[in-house]
Amino acid sequence: MENQNPTTTQTLNSDIISSLPLNIIEYILTRMPLRDALRTSVLSKTWRYTWRGMPKLVFTDDMVTMSSNHLCRELKKYKLVNAIFHVLMLHNGPETLVFDCSVGKLHLESDIALIISYLARRTKVKKLFFGSDDRSYKLPVSFFSLQGLECVHLYDCILEPPLTFNGFSSLTIFRIWDVDVSAQKLQQFLSKCPQLVNLRLAGCQKGIDFVAGENKFTFGDLLQCVPLIQTLNISKYYMKYLCAGGMPHKLPTSLAHLKDLFLDVCLVEQNEISSALCIIRSSPVLQKIKFLMSDNEKLPVQQTPSNFLDPEDYPDLKLDYLVTLEIANFSNLPLEMKFVKLIMAKSPLLKNVKIKLNDNVSVDEEMKMLKDMLRLPILRASPCAELIIDRP
Template identity: 65%
Template sequence: MEYQNPTRTHCLNSDIISTLPQNIIEYILCLMPLRDALRTSVLSKKWRYSWEKVPKLAFTDNLAEGPSSYLGEVVEKRLKVTRAIRHVLTRHNGPTILELNFSVGQLKLFSDFDQIIIRCLSRQNVVKEVIFIIKDGCYNLPFSFFSLQGLERIHLQNCGFELPLTFYGFSRLRRILFTNVEVSAEMLQEFLSHCPLLDEVILNGYQESVDFASGGNKLTFVDLLRCVPLLKTLEVSKYYMKYLTAGGMPDKLPTSLAHLKHLHLDVCFMEQIEISSAICMIRSSPVLEKIVFLMCDNEKLPVQQTSSNFFDSKDYSDLKLDHLETLEMKMFNNLPLEMEFVKLVMAMSPVLKKVRIELNDNVSVDEELKMLKDMLLLPFPRASPSAKLIFVRP
């Protein structure tokens, strides 16, 4: 009689994947493309319905297999993806849908999205995060979207919206990320003012032709910041920056940005109105911990419009950066004003830990060496002598 190792026999007979805890199974499924997660139903009885409780649902063009080069194939694939999405949402019975991610390109399932949102509303599930990443075209959100009262995070790309007359706000919303979102100034201001817990605002735009606030009304930084008193993180890219600074800024905001910790701005140091607006926000942020400036268009303007002594430290004696730990300057062009700003921040930041300067590719090695010598050898006040100065080449 052949001898069998009991340990080996046990390992062969045991179903390892079925012994995994449910929370581990759900974590694994969240890391997989949704189409593959659905296929795990064939692994075992325990896995058969596990995908129905996954808290993160990401719908993409790849949800249905097959090429989509010709019109007929595109239509067929669109029907398959739509059926798959409706099937998933119908079968999903988790306590909460944490994330609904729709990343679509050529299929343009816009009318189907409207029905999907209504379907979400008809369920007891609470949708906490919605991501609409539209790669081709522009999706206008239906009025029903603004009834998703459980939303805490919204990410929109290449979308547009108008608020319904009955919009009462998102009482739980904390974060918005808008990229190329078409919305009037009046609508954006109305939207922000009805989200009382909003603490992270990111406004991105890739194309200068995108006017995120088209219409007769003008929105300034003063107007925008008044709507978000609990703001902790603000990130604004260059085309939004140019629009919001057009109305000008005072030396200091009428109301303090008492909670703002992270400030990320695309700034042109050749435009005094932009750097003045940035300084105004810094002045008005008593607990600021991190500043990130992306230098944009500095090399394109033929005439410097900001005075050379703009950052004279005597004019900034009231500037308090008692909590600032990090300063990052990206696409640094080695302009005198850029260097003077770095020195000003270093002189006013007693707990500063790191100054990271990412050089633009137009800065030569010789210029970099001269910058290093100037920063190390020329005397200038430093509130935090232990702050690390890091130069990074592209």
């Protein structure tokens, strides 16, 4: 030990992490569960207040651990609410860039209004993730005063903008799952967020019977609200309602920025296939198409002309930037394969075509499909296009 190199000893004893720049340390802390990040305050005087500048605060149900009986759940809820306010009051970062409150199991709905109101007064939240476990919970009015929002993810709640809502001028990403919202309110909200580039509408059937009343909301209405859209993701039931009445051959205004399109589509429903084709035709810079085939195997196959979706009948369809086509839950219906052929024939830069088969497609059907492809090769505008068929 006496002959140990001093430089080696100094290296072993040095606190490499504490010597890192503060922004790097704060980033490391955000990669940890918040409870563990808070515990770093006992390491040393240097670390006592380091967590207070974290740019991301994520609160989850498991931050407070107790048994599952009713009284303990209420105590756990009380302790978690106190912990949230304690963290918010001590947090001294210039901004809370990300606030994630995914605590649906504890039913904090009655406290969320106070939490969001506090955020609106004290901090500038850029990203908000909020999950409830109560579909009857209405977002508080204070939510609509978070004017710095750039990204919002909402789960299981009611979205009802007040008449005084002036919009989120900086919001670029808006995603909702199982959110109850009327057609009128959704249109009102989207039309007042002019910078939206990423939109996802997902939900179960119960949550989106929002066009049953007088106010209809179609794809045409939706796309007029989001002129800068780059990524559009529409799930099964929203697709059915938005497609009501079909779509024109092409939209009057081009979706000049749309690059990524994700749709749940039932190709044997005329309104859905016409809507999907209309969006594709109207998107000159589209780079990725991803379809999840819904209910194709459950509905009777409709009679269509033999040349339906024939590439020669779509001279105006040009996909000069499309690189990727993915289709999941492929049922091996003739119409599905015609759609694949149409896209491959119109995409000169296409590289990846991936088809994920439905569980109901037998091995024999898959072999027959492959033989048919070899017997009648698919017309490809891109010689580099690689077709992959994948079984779940």
